[in-house]
Amino acid sequence: MSMNLFQTLLNRRRFLQASAAAGAAGAAATGLTGLAPVSEARAQTVRGETKVTKNICAQCPARCGIDVYTTDGKVHGIYGDTGNPIANGKLCPKGHLGSYFLYDPDRFKGPMRRTNPNKGRHEDPGFVPISWDEAFDTIAARLNDLRAKGESHRFAHFYGRGWGASDAGLYGDFGKLYGTPNSAIGHASMCAEGSKKAKHATDGNNSYNAHDLRKTNYMLIMGASFLEAFRPYNNMMQMWGEMRSKSPRTQVTCVDVRMNPTMAAADRALYIKPATDGAFALALAHVILTEGLWDRDFVGDFFNLNQRFQAGQRIRPGSFNEKWVHGLTEWWNEEVKDRTPEWAETITGIPARHIRQTAIEFGSTRPAIAIFERGPTGHTNGTYNGMAIHALNALVGSMFTEGGLFYQMGTPYGALPANADDFMDDYAKNGAWKSQPRIDMARTELWPMTAHMMQEAGPNHLKGDPYKMDTAMFFYTNPLWTAPDPKVWEEALKDVFVIDTSPFPGETAMYADLVLPESTYLERLQDSPTYPFEGWPMSALRVPAVDPIYDTKHFGDMLIEIGKRINGPTGDYYRIIDNVENVLRHRASGFAANPGDNGVTDFESWKEKGVWYRKPYHWRFIRGDFYEWDGQRYGILMTEDDVKAKLLKTPSGKFEFKSGYLEQYAEYINKELGIPTERVGLVQWVEPKHSGGNRDLYFVTPKTPMHAEGRGANIPHAAAIHQPVAGGRGTVYLEVNPNTARQRGIRNGDRVRVTSDLGSIEAECRFVASHRPDTIVLPFEFGHWAQGRWAKDRGPGHSGEITANVSDPVSGLASYYTGKVTLEKA
Template sequence: MGMLSTTSTRRTFLKGAALSAAAALGAGLTLDGAATLAEADEGPAQEKWVKTFCGTCIFTNCGMEVKVVNGVATEIRGNKDHPANQGTMCPRGAAQLMNLYDPYRCKVPVKRTNPEKGLDVDPQWQEIPLEEAKEIIFTKMEECYAKDPRRHMFMYGFGDTLHEGPYQKTYTAIMGTPNYAMSCGPLCEVHHAPQLFNNTFIDRVDVGHCNYLITLGRNMGASAAFASGPSRAMADAWKRGMKTVVVDPHCNVEASHGEWLPIRPGGDMAFCMAMINVLLHELNVYDGPYLRERTNLPYLIQEDQDYYRNPETGKPMMWDAAEGVAKDYDAEFGEVALEGAYTVNGTPVETAFEKIKASVKDTTPEWAEGKTGISAEDIRRVTTEFAEAAQIGSTIVIDGVEMPYRPVCLAAGRGSANTMQGQRTYIVADTVNMLVGALGVPGSLIHVEHPKFEVEDGVILPEKLTTYLEKYDAGFTIPFNDMTGKQFSALARFPVLTTAMGAIVDPAKYFVDYDIDVLFPIGSNGFMADTDRDLFVQAYKKVPFIFTTGLLMDECSLFCDVILPEHSSLERQQIHPIEEIMTAGVDSLRVGGVNYKESPVEHVYDTVQFEEFVMELAYRLGRGPQLNMTTSGFFGLMGTPYQLDPTKRYTYAEVLDRYLKATTKDDGKGIDWFRENGFWTFERPVEDCYDYCIQGAGRLPVYDHRDLMVGRHLKANCEKWGVEQPGWEGRMDEVYAEYTPVPEWHENSLTASTDDGFDLYCVNWKISPRILGLGGADNNVWLREVVENHEFDDLCIQINPLAAEARGLKTGDKVLVESQFGGTAEGVVKVTGLIREDCLGFPAQGGHVSKFLNPAAQRGTNYNQLLSAKDGDYFTVSGSISIASRVKIRKAE
């Protein structure tokens, strides 16, 4: 098998000996035997520890050290001086030696000799020299660009976050194609609300100051065994006495430290709406000063749901209760009215706060009990506890800075944001927080990226609404210029994967008038990471030329025409910001800085670095100026002495050296310094850590006017061009209804009553050794051993004892699970009380089908095949996919 062979040299033989030692040691994760092998052959052992950082999860924050003996990496340990992990390591980081010396890695460049493509087709790989492989790619790209740059599509996934460099995010800008797709976006819709309210890609919980935390389908770090700040912050908060309420179909690690409320999948929106009902209609508890001064809830709203604007100035207006008149929002007020209905210039209006109250008038805990499976008593009790713990009106002084103190948080996550109405669920969950003033202040949800807030109509927005709508309208021109699907899914954070793949197969159906000739997927395996595998097969088979830089011969690689073998995580030259993303404790809230790494050993195989390849490709295509300017912009080098010259050619090492020197500013620390030290940190001012301090005059858009206006532009554009969203033909009213400024409940395929026999729900979650399949984790036998032998949430399908008894199932039975969408999955059941009676639980997912991977990677269940991304099923607003569906289960024959 060509791609598994390599020339045997004295160096690679020693590395092979190290690998054998690794296999013998199993989960011991230490290769001291390799040092003996090397010493016997080469004299006294030459030993050193090399500083690096981990790259096997999406939060690559942990510092590591690699022991190298005579050129062989033999041991990994945490860097005790690193502020994130403080010397600790999780299984993913500790097992990276197996990734480095994995015998199943792509070792040499190969090209396909069998023109037929398929998951069960042998590509008949032929090994070729690296320069020949590049030349084939460059020639195909030149031919494509001579025809039409749009005929090139770039695609990346979670596997590519290991690069954490500029080119997966800026590739299309550099190369001048509008077409890109992401296999990581559709199943992770957790960005819209954080961007809307915190102007941050991912929000984080200030658990260092939080006393009452409700998680809604959100993993706070313990379940994933993060060795960095999140797990430590949670442990410290629990020791301090923080109460945790886990609202989730599955009882996770966090629930073991608090309370578990098993919720029915799809009911998360109802739970949030019931909390707002209790706050506003039963307890009458809310933070009046915060809502008047920091939100748009005092804005006057017309009957058509739009802002009432001053006819002369065009500005939204509020009611001055002291003077009994409406004024522009930025005028001087005697007393801003938060409540009430008024008449202004003959137009009936009421405050946005009244609109919110009216929207939840009937969503009582009793109503929500039927949607969630959580008792009305528990919903009412938890909401009351939350309101009392909010300490409305209190303040706190941190390092001399006085701020409101609201030590409560309702933290939504993927488990709730990726079920039906998920994007809206996250927004409504944040509304619960904002009603008690708990957003952007100590103890609540805060930003990560230290943003600069844009303001329009007095309201903060990720991008000014007028600018956004102008760009959106300009892009809605038939035929569409690109295949992203964002024209219909108007608030999509990422390209709509179903549309992108569907447009490759049938461009005309998606209002596109050209084909894709060259596809470049990296870190992207939609055959596993997403649903509807058949669509991917059709799309990949249609594209004439596909190439990739790949670590493993996974399912995506089976369709490639040329593969450039890629460095493993340990071998890459990378930087990554030091900042805690998911949660922040007192000791990690203010930490900032940069991690750096490069290979601690000579590259094991004839592999390449993605960034270096992209730079070479751009220079070959004559796009060097675009590359250099985009790189300078991404790294913040514009206007500094380190800005790249558009006319020159650089290496990636030179780029990183400039970035590191610019980041460390007056210290001017470059690669040489970082090579010795591994990381650089600084302490942020406390004012930079809280939105309250840097939000400025902008108000929070609790009344979601932005989404309302985007939906109206979508409707106007569809009517203008006489088109409907594929899959929603005749159902466009359902699409437009999702663009609501206030909480609204819509029945859906998960919650609607039915007698079709699909009487259970399927749900899944992360487990510690496998985070999104990053870094070759699925193929790592050490991690597989951890999963299958040491994790309670192993690879089995979890079923509640009552559900198991009713179906005659017991632990160890092989079963077949069928989905309402037609997909199936096989697996082995485990009976446990840690899952709702009406649910089946799938820890992570498994079940690879590529025969070129370690056989261990084929074990487990491919959960995603139970879901649907078909037109008419995915979320119209965001293009995301529900991560739960209704299923039925039976013993496998």
């Protein structure tokens, strides 16, 4: 402590002592024995009634329940809903950004029509206001005309984040009544479809996993960004606190290509060469089997209990008694027996001793789970990488167990007021559209195993193969920025009648012929069944905190209003459906027979509570058998047929190390990946095919924790939070290992050029010594040429423009992380 500071504190103490003495003397002189009376305290003037509304955050897919505070018609506070099981009264940092969305000055204020026929980055659309009736009539006229000509297939819906029965849930009926195979094309192929396909191939569930994280004792996290972007993000952070403070403490090994918050917080961080996760997982499986660490209750055991798995040695077919798995013997003989840690070290770059130690820890700890996402699956070998990781969950018996992983139950919604099947005319049943493929060619011989291939739709239209689109409607997706090689979409949409429904001026909106702005999530009524969470069913409800502050509508109501204007029985159907509130009231009728644990039984109580849920999860694997909940306990022993129908939905009814699903597509997989047809079903190591040819650096573009549904770039507050973590005032940094930079004459802070086969972008270099030397990292957030005044032209260059449109042929997932580039000083 300095002498000046000490003297100041001493003088202050003497002053206070003197003041107290003077006060006491004054009180004695006046005969008072207490404090002098003061004026009555007055509360702040009441400015208006504060209302708290239940809603659901839309900053990411987590779907956390929120309490929205509104006073005098103004939203001024957003907090986690204590009654919502995902939020538990908490929010992540971006959860508080809802008012920025609501009061964004760059929002579209109402429906508009384009007046400039030319489309391009530098073209002013010349938008002019129109009425909603004019907008709906214009769209219906185009759609009716296409239908009359037998060309209804040339109309396509594209969507990103579908929330529930009141928006994306309306697409299927619209498509079959109107007559288009393109209702709707989702963005899953540009998101995380690889993890779903890996599970489809091994355990028969084409879905993301739910998890019992509170009870797990070991987590192997592979490329999942658990503390950055894993779903549901807010709850994941809560669970991290519980897992890391409970007894026994959950041990965590993180495997990734770069340093990130999860790596930094883990007990062990292993740096892996991009796209080699499958080799690492197979080596873990090898050790688990050779060390006898597999779960015998789930996997089974040798008939001769003295027999064991030995590296490089085959086991005799029929010598292993498989229980709830299929193909283990062949998997060992044809793949795993030679996948030693030493072999994996040559592929992954991870030392064999670390691989072996991780395997022993994972195999000897119960319960343990392995999770993964786009890190391992965002490559041409992504499905096989995911299958190898998921196979570890089977080996250690974590499927459907306490502390393990399982799948989400659906919400028991009531029926709509009309059945679409009763309103199909001859054209809907037998029209020419029935013989037309989807514009993205999903589910055709080109992509037979995929559900969606949005990244192919723009290029296919441009080529006119299989046909040209006439009209395209976009909801919650912006492929002119999010698709790989998005400049192709810029050319493709120049001759398409584009309808964009975003509240914000994104890149796709700049190509729109009609803008139909949706209300923000604080202004709309909307349901949202949970993404996979803890397995038991849950569905939250958005209740408008304020009436729409501009002339905007809910997307579901837009679709219904267009439907009312379609000729024939389609219009009759939508007139009965009427509006979104009617849809939700009928859906909520299902809660009467299935009351929520929080007392929700109908639409009104759903609005009041903001969420319906019903515990527990209905199925559990216990000591070798599957049991179903009987209302009191897991007391109903399930038959093999029950398990196949409800849980392990594979051809064998078991977890398959040799996938019967993949074997159905043997010729296709052989053609695309070169795997011999007799081996395609095996969980195995497949060499990736990197775009970029002989370029020397891997280019990785992860999301940051502040990535707010693609809107974060135009929120100054979100950008400010980015600054100390990922970038400066006007950019995010390109993160480069110092040795990699110095070899190229690049200094910290230099302007650099990143080049792929598609072209180049520029960025500002920042040294990150903890990244792999062969991998450069550019967080996926900025680089917009539209989206609003703060987003537009904020650096660096857009990573998508140097990302080739290459996809995993099995899952269809775009290979965002598999490109190779060169780096030089700009």
